[in-house]
Amino acid sequence: MKGISREDVRHLAWLAKIELSAQEEETLSKQMADILNYFKILDKIDTKSIEPAYHVREVKNVFRPDEPRKANPDEILKLAPAKKGRYVKAPKIV
Amino acid sequence: MKMQSAWEIAEGVRKGSISAVEIVEEFFERIEKHDKEIRAFITVSKDSAIQQAKEIEKKRREKKLGRLAGVPIAVKDNICTRGIETTCASKILKGYIPPYDATAVRMLKEEGAVIIGKTNLDEFGMGSSTEFSAFFATKNPRNLNHVPGGSSGGSAAAVAKGLSAVALGTDTGGSIRCPSAFCGVVGVKPTYGLVSRYGLIAYANTLEQIGPIANNVIDAALLLSCIAGHDPHDSTSIGENKDYTKFNSSAKKLKIGVPRQYFGEGTQKAVSDAVWRAIKKLEGEGAEVEEIDLKSVGYALASYYIIAMSEASSNLARYDGLRYGFQDSSGARDWSTLFSKDRKAGFGFEVKKRIMLGTFALSAGYFDAYYLKAQKVRNLIIQDFQRAFKKFDVLMGPTMPTTAFKLGEKTVDPLAMYMSDCDTVPANLAGIPAASIPCGSSNGLPIGLQIMATPFEEGKMLNVAKTLEDILGVYAE
Numbered sequence: 001m002k003g004i005s006r007e008d009v010r011h012l013a014w015l016a017k018i019e020l021s022a023q024e025e026e027t028l029s030k031q032m033a034d035i036l037n038y039f040k041i042l043d044k045i046d047t048k049s050i051e052p053a054y055h056v057r058e059v060k061n062v063f064r065p066d067e068p069r070k071a072n073p074d075e076i077l078k079l080a081p082a083k084k085g086r087y088v089k090a091p092k093i094v
Numbered sequence: 095m096k097m098q099s100a101w102e103i104a105e106g107v108r109k110g111s112i113s114a115v116e117i118v119e120e121f122f123e124r125i126e127k128h129d130k131e132i133r134a135f136i137t138v139s140k141d142s143a144i145q146q147a148k149e150i151e152k153k154r155r156e157k158k159l160g161r162l163a164g165v166p167i168a169v170k171d172n173i174c175t176r177g178i179e180t181t182c183a184s185k186i187l188k189g190y191i192p193p194y195d196a197t198a199v200r201m202l203k204e205e206g207a208v209i210i211g212k213t214n215l216d217e218f219g220m221g222s223s224t225e226f227s228a229f230f231a232t233k234n235p236r237n238l239n240h241v242p243g244g245s246s247g248g249s250a251a252a253v254a255k256g257l258s259a260v261a262l263g264t265d266t267g268g269s270i271r272c273p274s275a276f277c278g279v280v281g282v283k284p285t286y287g288l289v290s291r292y293g294l295i296a297y298a299n300t301l302e303q304i305g306p307i308a309n310n311v312i313d314a315a316l317l318l319s320c321i322a323g324h325d326p327h328d329s330t331s332i333g334e335n336k337d338y339t340k341f342n343s344s345a346k347k348l349k350i351g352v353p354r355q356y357f358g359e360g361t362q363k364a365v366s367d368a369v370w371r372a373i374k375k376l377e378g379e380g381a382e383v384e385e386i387d388l389k390s391v392g393y394a395l396a397s398y399y400i401i402a403m404s405e406a407s408s409n410l411a412r413y414d415g416l417r418y419g420f421q422d423s424s425g426a427r428d429w430s431t432l433f434s435k436d437r438k439a440g441f442g443f444e445v446k447k448r449i450m451l452g453t454f455a456l457s458a459g460y461f462d463a464y465y466l467k468a469q470k471v472r473n474l475i476i477q478d479f480q481r482a483f484k485k486f487d488v489l490m491g492p493t494m495p496t497t498a499f500k501l502g503e504k505t506v507d508p509l510a511m512y513m514s515d516c517d518t519v520p521a522n523l524a525g526i527p528a529a530s531i532p533c534g535s536s537n538g539l540p541i542g543l544q545i546m547a548t549p550f551e552e553g554k555m556l557n558v559a560k561t562l563e564d565i566l567g568v569y570a571e
Contacts, residue, residue, distance in 0.1 A: 031508055035399070053476055
């Protein structure tokens with residue numbers, strides 16, 4: 001890892017869907033490089049024969065009955081910043 | 095000031111010697127008097143609290159009171175409370191009023207606890223000082239020039255100052271234990287899966303748990319007893335309902351392991367001295383104490399931050415400003431631009447940084463070197479703890495390497511801030527329970543001792559905590 005350029009920062013920001021100011025881009029390129037450099041400490045530890053631990057407990061396929069419950073859609077809709085009638089207003093996707 | 099303990103309040107309310115309404119009003123008087131300088135609360139819910147207290151009075155006549163009858167409780171503002179604004183200390187959720195209660199909150203209400211307000215935190219739990227709240231910083235009640243710790247800084251400060259009898263915090267990498275140590279109170283991070291996370295607004299969901307913050311071990315145990323248990327709404331919750339308030343003297347015969355790695359170079363001498371003094375006292379009572387090595391713990395911090403940031407980048411993708419939360423008003427017409435603008439104005443810098451780093455660690459070309467590597471190291475840490483617990487009942491060390499640092503001391507240096515979590519993150523990676531209890535002070539600032547146990551051995555862990563509290567005395571201002 002050679003460091004994080006402004007261009008790298010912009011690409012990641014695009015992936016993460018966060019607009020950044022020029023000042024934020026600059027600070028991030030420096031701070032992210034420092035932090036990623038610290039993370040390289042993990043290279044010192046041999047993990048060739050080790051499985052990743054995605055979860056601390058092996059809980060698999062937890063099911064529950066598919067039963068409808070009472071809900072209040074108006075209470076949920078109230079939270080949307082932009083609406084048209086009983087629909088959430090969103091920008092054009094395609 | 096003599097703190098009123100939660101269990102004494104509940105007992106008094108049940109017997110009728112204390113009025114729930116009066117006790118709640120008393121706490122609001124203290125909030126009005128002291129919270130201007132401490133700033134523990136984002137929202138104070140006085141009207142609904144008085145209403146709840148009145149209902150408890152009514153129930154008393156019918157003799158149907160729960161284990162926390164009339165106990166004022168503060169709830170960290172990343173835990174959903176029906177009808178009370180829940181912000182995560184973020185602009186992106188300003189004005190969000192949850193249409194449901196988190197399971198832990200519902201269980202507390204069923205036991206008669208009264209929600210008096212929502213406490214400050216580092217935005218989404220991302221920080222160790224509560225300075226990264228989008229609204230304001232909370233101050234340490236023991237010394238106003240110092241941070242209360244984080245991210246549950248508001249909850250710990252409120253309990254330490256007597257603004258609430260008890261509080262709920264959340265702990266992703268130390269966020270209950272760090273502020274508990276810095277403010278001189280008791281904090282418990284339960285075993286992963288013991289307490290439902292339903293209604294806890296996710297930051298890093300394989301690491302975090304809701305847990306109690308209290309002025310004494312009995313209160314913490316009582317609160318934990320009321321929120322533990324399986325919840326169909328959280329498929330990772332597998333805990334049982336248990337009563338953790340039964341204590342005995344068996345702690346004096348336990349085998350205690352003290353990992354050297356918890357006394358690393360950044361550890362203040364006053365901290366290691368106070369922790370060792372407490373351990374020696376337990377040894378004097380008959381416990382067996384042995385120093386051990388937990389080598390992988392030295393890699394825990396890097397592994398933790400990679401995993402937490404990766405999970406955060408995925409969890410926080412939901413904030414698009416459409417269904418709830420902050421929406422940019424510039425009228426951007428394509429979704430990519432609108433979402434990017436919502437998130438630009440809605441998230442603070444630390445949150446953006448962690449999302450960016452998580453996005454990096456999960457991106458093509460870097461996944462194996464960062465995320466996968468971190469998960470493998472996590473496995474080594476889990477195995478190290480498993481080996482240690484074959485020999486020892488509990489492990490002990492400092493909660494934090496230092497006492498509370500000064501406001502502003504670490505906000506410009508992210509790595510320095512992250513490093514302060516070195517002793518708390520291993521328990522989250524391994525999913526084991528860990529508690530912090532006060533064990534002394536240095537220049538008026540409290541020092542926390544950390545106790546760790548095997549999964550679902552909270553009973554044993556709290557028993558040790560109670561024994562130590564009896565020996566050392568409750569932290570007094």
